[in-house]
Amino acid sequence: MQDIIITNGSLILPDSVIYNGAVHIGGGKIIHIGTERDAYFDKYLKTGFSEVHRLGENPYAAQEKIQQNIRQGDALIFNAAGSYVSPALVELHIHGCGGYDIEDPAPEDPEETIIEKIASYLSQRGVGYFLPTVVYDKSVLSSLTFRIKAYKPSARILGIYMEGPFISKEKRGGIHEGNICRYDPNILEEIYNLSKGYLKMMTMAPEIPGAKDILSRIVKYKIVPAFGHSNAEYSEIAKLENVAVLNITHLYNGMSGVSHKKPGLAHWALLNDSLYTELNCDGTHVHSAAMELTFRLRPHNRIVLISDATPAAGLPPGDDSVTMRGKRLIVKKSGVYEKESGVLVGSRLLVNDSIYRIHKEFGIPIWEAVKMASANPLRLLGVNSSGLLKEGMDADISVFDKKFNNCHLQLFHGEIMHPF
Amino acid sequence: MQDIIITNGSLILPDSVIYNGAVHIGGGKIIHIGTERDAYFDKYLKTGFSEVHRLGENPYAAQEKIQQNIRQGDALIFNAAGSYVSPALVELHIHGCGGYDIEDPAPEDPEETIIEKIASYLSQRGVGYFLPTVVYDKSVLSSLTFRIKAYKPSARILGIYMEGPFISKEKRGGIHEGNICRYDPNILEEIYNLSKGYLKMMTMAPEIPGAKDILSRIVKYKIVPAFGHSNAEYSEIAKLENVAVLNITHLYNGMSGVSHKKPGLAHWALLNDSLYTELNCDGTHVHSAAMELTFRLRPHNRIVLISDATPAAGLPPGDDSVTMRGKRLIVKKSGVYEKESGVLVGSRLLVNDSIYRIHKEFGIPIWEAVKMASANPLRLLGVNSSGLLKEGMDADISVFDKKFNNCHLQLFHGEIMHPF
Structure with a gap:
């Protein structure tokens, strides 16, 4: 399973929203949450590690590139373009x-x-x-x-x-x-x-x-x-x-x-x-x-x-x-x-x-x-491993526009369910 | 109009109750609120200034003595015996x-x-x-x-x-x-x-x-x-x-x-x-x-x-x-x-x-x-001069037993309306 990084998101945390936020997902879990300024994300975001796929803009155009990344085993980087990054x-x-x-x-x-x-x-x-x-x-x-x-x-x-x-x-x-x-x-x-x-x-x-x-x-x-x-x-x-x-x-x-x-x-x-x-x-x-x-x-x-x-x-x-x-x-x-x-x-x-x-x-x-x-x-329902954007939780994440009308990305246990 | 002091009351203040409380009433107003330990009340309570009338126990027995106090111009002292002293x-x-x-x-x-x-x-x-x-x-x-x-x-x-x-x-x-x-x-x-x-x-x-x-x-x-x-x-x-x-x-x-x-x-x-x-x-x-x-x-x-x-x-x-x-x-x-x-x-x-x-x-x-x-x-109703047990307010005061069943004393603008 590919690691995924979502950048430039409005992260809906349990008790606040942080802007220009970034989330690192790996092994089906949320590994790290922070802002793009965090040194943690430097190796992914500042070294041209991988292509960045901008969410919410004709996702299917990016599909081929993403498939290619997946084949190469790189981390997938999605630019949320300011959208809400929410628990699924x-x-x-x-x-x-x-x-x-x-x-x-x-x-x-x-x-x-x-x-x-x-x-x-x-x-x-x-x-x-x-x-x-x-x-x-x-x-x-x-x-x-x-x-x-x-x-x-x-x-x-x-x-x-x-x-x-x-x-x-x-x-x-x-x-x-x-x-x-x-x-x-x-x-x-x-x-x-x-x-x-x-x-x-x-x-x-x-x-x-x-x-x-x-x-x-x-x-x-x-x-x-x-x-x-x-x-x-x-x-x-x-x-x-x-x-x-x-x-x-x-x-x-x-x-x-x-x-x-x-x-x-x-x-x-x-x-x-x-x-x-x-x-x-x-x-x-x-x-x-x-x-x-x-x-x-x-x-x-x-x-x-x-x-x-x-x-x-x-x-x-x-x-x-x-x-x-x-x-x-x-x-x-x-x-x-x-x-x-x-x-x-x-x-x-x-x-x-x-x-x-x-x-x-x-x-x-x-x-x-x-x-x-x-x-x-x-x-x-007794499920405590999901439902919050928090490190260690299952990576069940959805990216929505600012009116929660359109979902640009849906991850379940770190796997892309939508749109690719 | 006689000054009145109520002692030994559970005073219902705007945001609390104080026990062993005392209130001094004069000129139709609440002059002083405190506890019996306050030096303020010493001259009334510690010098045998006047007789103390115990409230809530056959008030009519005390009536004659109180009438006498009123004639003498002394302050009337009522012992609330722990009862609630409440705004009217x-x-x-x-x-x-x-x-x-x-x-x-x-x-x-x-x-x-x-x-x-x-x-x-x-x-x-x-x-x-x-x-x-x-x-x-x-x-x-x-x-x-x-x-x-x-x-x-x-x-x-x-x-x-x-x-x-x-x-x-x-x-x-x-x-x-x-x-x-x-x-x-x-x-x-x-x-x-x-x-x-x-x-x-x-x-x-x-x-x-x-x-x-x-x-x-x-x-x-x-x-x-x-x-x-x-x-x-x-x-x-x-x-x-x-x-x-x-x-x-x-x-x-x-x-x-x-x-x-x-x-x-x-x-x-x-x-x-x-x-x-x-x-x-x-x-x-x-x-x-x-x-x-x-x-x-x-x-x-x-x-x-x-x-x-x-x-x-x-x-x-x-x-x-x-x-x-x-x-x-x-x-x-x-x-x-x-x-x-x-x-x-x-x-x-x-x-x-x-x-x-x-x-x-x-x-x-x-x-x-x-x-x-x-x-x-x-x-x-726009009346701000009464309704609270507070210094400076009109002395509209009622003394009740601890279940608010019986009223032992009712003052309106410092005058005794009940029971004497």
Whole structure:
């Protein structure tokens, strides 16, 4: 594997940004971080060691030269031209994108499975890790497990995220009734067995009969519990014992809310600092005023930006070419709806779209915004070797323009996933 | 006027409590604050200057001796026996108490008007200042203005607080439709004229047609605008120009709420640090979880504890002896309801009851809790000479037991209002 040096970057460090920064990557790790003035970089940058490839300007023109460097075994030097050098992003909660549906039961193109297509699409958006997110459907689960096992760079997939089946019918949102069921330990065991250890997170409603039992079992299965799709009352939730790590599935959406008479799950989540809350910042799922409330109330290291992206993510408004769970979708503004029922089923945007927005509109420091989509979700999932631009961490790095619109370079464990 | 020294008190200073504290009061002002060890107090406390009257233990037994001291012109020395020495409290929003209805149109006992009875009742609860609170009714307003003018220690009444008439019918709560009307500048002018300068605060709904005009007129009339009884949407409120001082009438109650889809007035208020929000902490009007949300989000110097007390305040649960606006009331737990309709119309408790509760249950420092019922409402009303235990301030002081249940001594401008 080639060493890589990124120069002239705006490095998004854990608690600051440094300009004219440089990063040395080798052996899949971040070896050194500094500025170009550091003597450390002299031998690479001041002695004509290698050609410098300027990022963000027709990358394909540079491709041939880079291939040549790789063959020669030189370090690859990329000039970030002032762009942000960021930890790779995480799509914690994603149902599909680029027209690809994670739950699509159609037979696969044997050359490239849907998982591979999605992974490749996400690389172009600066995403390093993702959790394919599904509802409860045994055949989908089986085929997804099979695909993940077959997918080579499987480290990028941190596991499967399942919404349900033990959730509230009143708060099912875009989940069909057929994907919901009453709690039965045998069903839970069957899900666990079908998932072959890949099930990483499960959404449950804390008010349903058997909630305590579900919690204790899924924690034993090493599945992270998430509360969501729930109509729980505040006092019902408070009665459950504390669990070590707890996530809230798309805070506000599909749950009982904030109230001075009958506070619900969202209200409870806002007041409990130890848990993680997903937050959809696409502007359609959660009103700006509720986003502001969240940023003011909750510890920023416990907020996880999610896209809840549908297969239509990345497609333009008005597009209705895509289906999900057998229903035709339509893209409107930043949301994706079932065309027939009008139910909001997810977002058109991906997490990179939210980072600049919350920085610009809500005054969240850019490094905090980035951590909400990198270090925070990884910490929630128990991954501590990535998510921060720090020496010794895995070299999972994405280079973005200053609005986080375009990803110029995506590295996973030091390997170039995009664009070359 | 006699000088007064309070010894052995737990003094609630602006940002701390000092124990074994002593306060010297003279000429209606706080002259000196310290501990009993201060040399300042030696001449009073160490030379047998005067008898010491122990507070909180059958005060009437001491009455004769105190009368004697007063005749002799000695300083009165009270031993607070460890009790809290607090700034006098403010009842910003109160419709009545002790069986007395501020809006009662019945002919008065010429010896003691209802205003005097209420003032006297409130002294026993440690209250220095209050705003008689009414709905829009011309005859009530006229007679109330007359009574206030006739009331001698009128400094204690900071003016009239009127809820309406330009409010939302959907969010009228306990206010009858007959007390609400569409905005008409002539009605506003008539109210102003009838109030003879005593109208201090007026609740209006920011979404009603003419809201901007109401705002600019009442500010010109030196009336503090309060938003409340409103179904406003977030964006409608944000459109109004900023006003210098703005209060929110009983935050959460009678207004559009906190929401991720359709945020309303309560949501807007939570995110705007410069305004004041009333908060009813009786446990019936606002759920504990919403109180906690408020304490976490809002600056503590912008929260005002209110009782929204009805004539039934101070009466025991189950009591239905009292009427308000012609309707029979019933006391249940801490709330007061219209017996027939079941509508919540106010609280059974007074502000002193809330102070200990928010200190104990929500971890609010006792001095912060006290300021929410003293310095904060006074600052909101432009009174800066009282509300804090500080040298040079008006000697408006109440001595309370450690649970703020019983008031042992109430001074207003250095005069004993209770218990002697």
